[in-house]
Amino acid sequence: MSEREHEEREFDLKWAQQAQHKEPSARARMLAARWKHNPPGPVPFRADPEHTSRVRRRSSWVSTAVVLGTVALVIILLGYLNFQPY
Structure with a gap:
């Protein structure tokens, strides 16, 4: 872009x-x-903090347990099958 074009663009x-x-x-x-x-109805700025904290805490522990359980299961399964890469 030439300087003239740049000046015109900046002016625009x-x-x-x-x-x-x-x-x-x-x-x-x-x-x-x-x-x-x-018109839309009123919407609260934030949800009830008690409800959201309980649900989040419970779901985070459940998801953590599922992930760790899956990893442990894969490790045990690979050890059982005597997995040797290549």
């Missing part, structure tokens, strides 16, 4: 960013039209 970007009115995106227009007739 500055001009576009200084625009008084910026048109909303297609998604923003679609949601505005949908919500005009059927």
